[in-house]
Amino acid sequence: MNIRAAAAADRDAIWKIFHEVVAAADTYAIDPKISREEALAYWFGAGTRTYVAESQGRIVGTYILRPNQSGGGSHVANAGFMVVPEARGQGMGRAMGEHSLNEARRLGFRAMQFNFVVSTNQSAVRLWQELNFEIVGTLPGAFRHPEKGYVDVYVMYRFLSG
Amino acid sequence: MNIRAAAAADRDAIWKIFHEVVAAADTYAIDPKISREEALAYWFGAGTRTYVAESQGRIVGTYILRPNQSGGGSHVANAGFMVVPEARGQGMGRAMGEHSLNEARRLGFRAMQFNFVVSTNQSAVRLWQELNFEIVGTLPGAFRHPEKGYVDVYVMYRFLSG
Numbered sequence: 231m232n233i234r235a236a237a238a239a240d241r242d243a244i245w246k247i248f249h250e251v252v253a254a255a256d257t258y259a260i261d262p263k264i265s266r267e268e269a270l271a272y273w274f275g276a277g278t279r280t281y282v283a284e285s286q287g288r289i290v291g292t293y294i295l296r297p298n299q300s301g302g303g304s305h306v307a308n309a310g311f312m313v314v315p316e317a318r319g320q321g322m323g324r325a326m327g328e329h330s331l332n333e334a335r336r337l338g339f340r341a342m343q344f345n346f347v348v349s350t351n352q353s354a355v356r357l358w359q360e361l362n363f364e365i366v367g368t369l370p371g372a373f374r375h376p377e378k379g380y381v382d383v384y385v386m387y388r389f390l391s392g
Numbered sequence: 393m394n395i396r397a398a399a400a401a402d403r404d405a406i407w408k409i410f411h412e413v414v415a416a417a418d419t420y421a422i423d424p425k426i427s428r429e430e431a432l433a434y435w436f437g438a439g440t441r442t443y444v445a446e447s448q449g450r451i452v453g454t455y456i457l458r459p460n461q462s463g464g465g466s467h468v469a470n471a472g473f474m475v476v477p478e479a480r481g482q483g484m485g486r487a488m489g490e491h492s493l494n495e496a497r498r499l500g501f502r503a504m505q506f507n508f509v510v511s512t513n514q515s516a517v518r519l520w521q522e523l524n525f526e527i528v529g530t531l532p533g534a535f536r537h538p539e540k541g542y543v544d545v546y547v548m549y550r551f552l553s554g
Contacts, residue, residue: 255463255464259464259466260463299534300426301414301422302421302537302538303536306531366529367528367547368529369549371502372503374464375464380467387534
C-alpha cells in the first residue's frame, strides 16, 4: 500500500468512496444525498490536505487533515478517513491513521481531535484507542443511526508529542 | 432589549462587534485578523440563522443558530454569541441564550451543543451551566490563550425537551 497526497486525477475515485460511505449514513454526519460537487469542495477545502491510499494500483481509501479550529485553536489537527467497503479489515484505516499522525507532527500540530466518532462504529473507536486516542467527551444521542436510532457520539483526542 | 432576526442593514454593527470580540483572541478560536468579508460570510453562512439584540435602539449583541452537523447529526443545534464589551454583565448573553433555546425548540432541534467553550471564559461557562448545559467533554490544552497559554476547552450540551 502507498499513501500519497491526492491529485486532481483522483477526484473520481474519491467521490466514489465518499458517496459509498455517506450513502450508508451510519458513520458520518453528512447528508447522504450530498452532491459530487459539494463533497469534493468539502474534501478538498481551503486549508485541508487530502491524501489517498493505493493498493495494487487502485485507490482504496482517502483521508483529510486540517486544523480543527482557527486562531487560538489551530494547533489541534482534525482528520477524517474513508475506506472502500471491499478493502475494510485489511489495515487501511490503521495505515492512514498512522500516516495522518506523522503528517500532523511534521506540520507542527500539538494534538489531534476527532469531533464525531459514532459510538456504534466500534471498529473505528477501537482503532483510535489503539492509536492512543482517548474518549474525552460523550455527546448523548447526537447521531441518528439508520437502524439503531439515536446513539451517542464520542469526541476523541490525543497529544502528538512522543 | 429586543432580539430579532438580523437584516442586511445590521452588517456594519455586527462586524464591529465581531471584530472587537475576535481581536481580543481570548474566547473564540477564530483568526483575530479575519477580514470583514470572511467574518460576515461565516456569521451569515448557508444554513445559519443570524440574530441581533438591540438595547435603546443600538445593537449590543448578536448570535447565530445552525445545525451542528449535517445528515444524522442535524437534530443537534449549535449557537455562537457575541456581546459588545460595554454591554457585558447586563444579562445580554443570558437573554440571547434563552432566545436561542426557544428558537432551537421552535425549529425542531432535540439538543444544543457548544463545541468550544474556553475554560477560562468563566462567565460563559457559568451562564451555560445556569441554562442547564452540562460539560460533556474536556479538550486538554485545545486553546492558546493570549495571556494564559494553553488552556482546556469544554464541550457543552443539553437536551431541549421540557
